[in-house]
Amino acid sequence: MAFVRLLFRLGLVAVVLALGVARPAAADDHVVPTFAPACHAAPGADAGVAALRAREAWICDNTRWRSDVPAAWLRFEAESWQGQKTPRYFFTRIARFDAITFHAVDADGTIRSRRLTEAEGTPFAAGPVFQLPLPEVTADTELLFAQVEGPHSIPLLTEARITHDPGKAEWSQIDMMLLAFVTGMLVLPLLFDISFFVVLRERFVVLHAAMVSAMMVYVLTAGGLASAFVTLPVTLMAVLAPLSWAVGAGISALFLVAFLERGAQSRLMRRVTVATGWFTMFVPGFFALQLDATQPFDDVAYFVTFLPAIAVISAAVIEAVLRGSRSARFIALAWLPIITASVERLLRGLGWHVGPSSLDQMLYVAVGIEVVVISLAIADRFLALRRERDAALTEARMLEQISTRDSLTGLMNRRAIEARFEELLAQGFDTFALVDLDRFKAINDLHGHQVGDAALVACASAIRASGDRDAVAVRLGGEEFVVLLRGPRPLERAEALRQAIPMRIAKEVPGLDLPVTASMGVVVMGDAGRHKMAFAEFYARADALMYEAKASGRNRLAYERLTVFNEPPAARARREEAA
Structure with missing residues (x-):
């Protein structure tokens, strides 16, 4: 709806513009020969x-x-x-x-x-x-x-x-209304290009904006509409019209290469199209200057040097259509009228046939058709690229999830927690609880790895089932899990999680001879030590505490509360023994 409203408003502007610049027909116009x-x-x-x-x-x-x-x-x-x-x-x-x-x-x-x-x-x-x-x-x-x-x-x-x-x-009022309407239509793709480029930083959007700008200069000068707003010398208008057409035609070749999908052109055709674009801007553009030294041949040379552009661009579009390019089908529809009108203008310019200047209206109408269809093509390409990028982002997120999530339990893995550890510390997760299932090897040996995997999944479910929003669960590997906690009573909450594990495993993994308990080593960091310990240091302290819990009979929690940056318990014990 916004697009329709904008098009309607521009159409009104174009009509008003046309009414303003078109001379009302005189009463005796029909008798003025x-x-x-x-x-x-x-x-x-x-x-x-x-x-x-x-x-x-x-x-x-x-x-x-x-x-x-x-x-x-x-x-x-x-x-x-x-x-x-x-x-x-x-x-x-x-x-x-x-x-x-x-x-x-x-x-x-x-x-x-x-x-x-x-x-x-x-x-x-x-x-x-x-x-x-x-x-x-x-x-x-x-x-x-x-x-x-x-x-x-x-x-x-x-x-x-x-x-x-x-x-x-002067041209008739209808002629000028048509010219003004085409000019108004040329404004529309420029607005599209600006909005598209903000979202989609693609080179073809910039090239299309440059091409449309060149076509606008051509319509204003070749059609004479510019004289309604500003007085320009005949020399300047005589040069600007053919020069802007040469520049626009050259840019259109570069736009074609940038706009077509990957694989729509062969490497040779791509290179030839780019070379033709630059050739068209500079060679016909030079003859468009109509210098005194080139007067004997510049008129013929200008039109003849356009022939490679017409031939190469037509061949490039045909090749892309045959290769199944959706964008090329839009371009073929948009450029067929303008190429046909350009050939007619070329033949008239070479003197091969003579016709009135009103034949130029064919070219202006073709320009109007071109900008509408190409704008639709860009919108279609925009949606296609957006779908491709959304799919790529979805795939990237899936790959990221695969690389940062444990495939068995769905918890974060060690790679993920190490990458985010400093961030989580800054967010207040200052309690590090290392969980290890007791005698887990016996489960695998007696009941098989499938039952062992089920026990690990049940352990992860017990941790998640707590519903604690201030807890982050991680599976490090094997039967080891880490739970990061923040907020009040971290030790009580950690112990509740530990005690929930045997009950969850017993409920979800029937047939085990003995309950599967868990030992836990917990490090509670005080304000004095915040941001001074890396993940590996936390892990080393919690691991030592966890083995202390196992050495004390398993199925229990051992903790340490840090108020200053001190050494791990095992190192402290060795130092005390040495003393």
Whole structure:
């Protein structure tokens, strides 16, 4: 429910954003035309207007567009706007160029020219386009030429238009609502990535956040939505859009490697995918800068160097799907639309086919699909990793329990008590009672080890059955047990435990000839000795006391109360005898 509420709120934000940036349709929008060039040519930078007036110099269809020339020419004919208002503005897709010179040619041969540089272009507040003012176009004007110097993009030429209304170049309100909604959707996975990374410190979450950020920059700049919030130079927007796409595509390859399950890729494919990711960020990213030195070839090079990324990423996803990867199936569903739209944009960028800029909406819709599906994939992967980690933690706890618990009685073993001994002392468990069953070897010899094990289990049950929350029971091994006590009357409680053992064994292990008694050595540590004795020292003192109890006839308790740090009873006896 929280997810649905968040998605609904972001959708509302996106709609509000779209309504804010989209220009309301004017009453006469349906009668405001825009005019495409009738022909185009690439005769060179030194070609004159007079030489280009003849139709023989022009290509008058949508073929052979070129951006690898010093200058490209566009030809607009007066027949297209006869009966309409004369055009006053030129607009086209945002891309880099050096300058555009307009020549308005009248019927009597009069030529009015205006040369404008890239810096003088004005991006629209909505739409991936910029505009420039035309020289005066009159009723006598029969031709309008646009000489584009140093073009870096074929769509810069194919999508060029002229109009009398500067607002006509903007995208429709629905277009901008779609763009704003996609931008709002891009915010959602960023929020997911932050929340996921707090819980699950996985590298693929960071890579996905970086990929989404790059896609957001692309949508804002390539779609022109950024101009609704801040005025950016045409040069900057022309570079940011292809650069962010190159970076996002490269990161997507790295994300793929990090996101797929272990074993979903062969070692060779994994290495090729990583190398392709870095290649895509740096090589197409370099051509995205559209430097003056690379103008003759950077447009073609940018799109051609994307081909390895498309091929390798597609092959990597197919391989992972064939290997049974669940994550790869999500990625295939998410990336198929975006790869298809990218191929269409690539072909249009290379001039292999010509289409309107509205085809870019396919790419933006594909981006929206991608972020939704990949977010679901990350959530699915998150749950899978969480299940794996929970299973691993459960297994670790089981292994820890096995390593710290006695398999026969379920009590802590010696390893566990030695590891926790200082902690238990600090918690006040300052009475150490060592319990040993009397004549236990005879039980094993006469009745077998199975009966002996039953007696040990009954002994452990007697210790646990006391219900003393201030007692910690341990089986050291064989027939030896340790009980740590804290609180008042430790000796009385220890003796009660000792006396309960024979009765419990007699009740749970029938058929024994004689009762199985227990001897106990108890060390009660005073405040003066606290934290100054290790487990081994306690054990040595209690062991000596326990043997004193056995030597005194068994089935009894011997104790020592420490008020200062003194030596074990056996050592003290030897010292007194020597004296």
